[in-house]
Amino acid sequence: MKARVHIMLKTGVLDPQGEAVRHALGTLGFEGVTGVRQGKVIELDLAETDRAKAGADVARMCETLLANTVIEQYDVELL
């Protein structure tokens, strides 16, 4: 089973990397970009075949390693 995890900074947390991208897009002539947020996407190949158990496993991976839950939120999608 495959899982995709999106990890983004929580709303309200300053995103300097996204801000840099927004500024760079502006200098390249892309004027209509009003906001940019950058995050991570992690694709996992899992041996587990049970959807419920795989989802719970990936959530535990996020809590313990993949995301910094103080400032980041994560979203698990099973494919």
Added chain:
Amino acid sequence: MKARVHIMLKTGVLDPQGEAVRHALGTLGFEGVTGVRQGKVIELDLAETDRAKAGADVARMCETLLANTVIEQYDVELL
């Protein structure tokens, strides 16, 4: 309009960051993870309201700035 761009290394390109995550998950006891690929996700707020034009604009942003198309592939999703 909002757009989400996924940028991943192309298949066949070595992903040392993903490999490091896979190894770290193994040492934490998550044995069933057979592969990990890590990429970027960029969320854009666009002033453009026409879907076709917004999609074309974001594709141009990927080609010129957001993705390194030699080793990365991108995928645009309009929300």
